[in-house]
Amino acid sequence: MARFHPLPVAAVDRLTDDAVALTLTVPPELREEFRHAPGQHLALRRTIDGTEIRRTYSICSPAPAADGPHTLRIGVRLVEGGAFSTYALKEIAVGDELEVMTPAGRFTLEPAPALYAAIVGGSGITPVLSIVTTLLASEPRARFCLLRSDRTAASTMFLEEVADLKDRYPERFQLVTVVSREEQQAGLPSGRLDRERLTELLPALLPTAAVAGWFLCGPFGLVQGAEQALRELGVPRTRIHEEIFHVDPAPVVTTAIPAHSTVTARLDGRGGTWPVREGESVLDAVLRNRPDAPYACKGGVCGTCRAFLVSGEVRMDRNFALEPEETAAGYVLACQSRPATERVEVDFDR
Template sequence: MARPATETARSAPAARHGAFHSLRVAAVDRLTDDSVAVTFAVPPELRETYRYMPGQHLALRRAGGGAEIRRTYSICGPALAPEGPETLRVGVRLVEGGEFSTFALKKLTVGDTVEVMAPAGRFVLEPGPGHFVGVVGGSGITPVLSIVSTLLAREPEARFCLIRSDRTAASTMFLEEVADLKDRYPDRLQLVHVLSREEQQTGLPSGRLDEDRLTGLLPALLPVEAVDGWFLCGPYGLVQGAERALRALGVPRGRVHQEIFHVDDGASTAPARVAAPAHATVTATLDGRSGSWPVQDGESLLEAVLRNRADAPYACKGGVCGTCRAFLVSGEVRMDRNFALEADEVGAGYVLACQSHPVTEQVELDFDR
């Protein structure tokens, strides 16, 4: 017999981190043949809600094909308005077979409305003095563009080295925006651009930025040991190769931050779904309210919570975006995949609810921490 669900309330936080609001599209700018930048207008009453740190992302939601579609896209604009932004700009690259990206590139127009969740994500840099480096591939430039533009505008004692990899010049997102930053901050922004499928008249030879190449390239470009923070963003292969290169060069793990935009099917093998312990129960706290519900066989903890709380935060359900991050208050879980949480977050007790399955009969999560 299923256990009855129970729910209690406590003092709710001021903002609901999983809530969506309808925002009007103010601009759709073509960046390349397969990418656009979408700008949303933020009304005055929601500017505090959408105040963001450079590097954070937005979850977008729409109905399609009889089901709800959610996708996350990084904010690319600088975070310069302490009272909250008047607009939010995200970069969208077309993914083969991608329902939302196809809609954004082919159908989305000025005046349309899209449901947008409040900013989330921990791939961020609070502006301060120091020397920082970004290693990005393809659309991985999007959050790093926000980080770089914010840092250089707000902190005169900061320097940034941007190492970016793209297939061709024509496929490079935000090419003009990065060039403008280089012109504005010539002494504080170092730019290195590598094309994997096209030769350049100047700069580095073409080819992929893999582990071996980065291990040799980075010490030739900058004093590796003096860098205060490394920001790696892009496809799984590039990010993992860069991380291994930094490890080989002796960079402390705490200085390396990463966000993966695309994970190949062969990047990891998820373990087979297993039956939950008999009568497993998840207790979850979300927006100040706590409830306890049974976990069905093979269900993730997020799925169990969503059956009872449709407002539970999530986007990709693939262990990549980190939107469903929660603190494990008690019990034990097994995560199938984790491409979003850093080692210190896991060590501190955080899990991805979409990838977590109960190991103990009682598990308690807190989405508000």
């Protein structure tokens, strides 16, 4: 069960003009709870003027040793008008305590002796840095190709960390960089990595059919274009893993909720049944009665509120977090689900 714990800030490292890395100390009694797979993320919460806000940030540090993580490191990029990212870049200091949820997310890789690849944009490097660092250190027969896109060289997050990987694993780590807003002296020509360009570029970089897993992370447009390019190149959808860092706000939903609709939810071993008010999602109805229900972004992106639909029907406004296999198996995003039947039952514990 996801829970929040206060973790002290051990370091604040400036990565670029608009991005920092925060290192959090994990006390011995919480190391098992904060054990994470490479690629998972943390939700952080803060209360501003009586309103709680939550934001999700990927862990960039590698998977921990047997005794669990002593520290956790996340990357935070400034978002224009962002309540939490502005706070992180301008106010957070060593010694501060942050409210941090235990790790979540399924954008992960179990190390195996195979070839893997990632296409990332901007801060999308964050979870992939954890994935590739863990893979190359733990599996000597694994190889990884990283294709990363950034606006400029100066805006590139974790530049030194990625360069260090290239130095440590020159035979097993292939790095290709593209910038969209300045010319490079070497490497690929500048410009966006869209579907057309990737369809032409990828077969020249590596044997696409031999890649055991593709990891796409970054803005919605880049991830969507990369997926389309891979499918055109014949890559099975089961080998494509996606995590989107930003999408535009969802449009206002006018779908009517059936009269007298109720939601029954099981959470942390306890259940309850409550009415759903007009305009509410399943998560909203549960939160009014169980404020410990798990969520982070409420935008259909992070997947923290994933629940199993036991009975009834729901309509999901949008879904950028669940794989087709998950939805086919009966999982939904509670933050995006609205009752389509008078009775809906979900289970957050499955």
